[in-house]
Amino acid sequence: MTARFTVEYAESAADDLLQVLAWYASQDVPDVGRRLVAAVIERVGQLEMFPDSGRVVPEFDTPWLRELEMPPFRIVYRRETASVIVVRVWRSERLMDPTLGGHAEQAVPADAPEASNRRDPS
DSSP states (O other): OOOEEEEEHHHHHHHHHHHHHHHHHHTTOOHHHHHHHHHHHHHGGGGOTTTTTTOOOOTOOOOTTHHHHETTTEEEEEOOOSSSEEEEETTTOOOOOOOOOTTSSSSTTTTTTTGGBBBOOO
16 A cells, blocks of 8 residues: 655645635635635645655756646645645746745644635735
């Protein structure tokens, strides 16, 4: 049987998802934001079984910093030994700042209530 990885959300990724919700709510289509956030969370779920399924982030070219492409979003995560930490959920056209070094902030467990309520795609 394949080992399952723990999936966590860094505070930065949780904030990104809250911003998606807030932006779509400000456009009077909150259901769209909720559907997009739910789709992101569902897509991240694949990392429990397939932590290397995302590509290496081209801006960093380090094997432990990977991303899932889910237009219009980039789901950027750190691949650890037994866990995956989602670091950012950004619009696809946005580039990561290489000066950040890919460090995840305080991680939030994937099943925490705050992990399912996040904001704006700017």
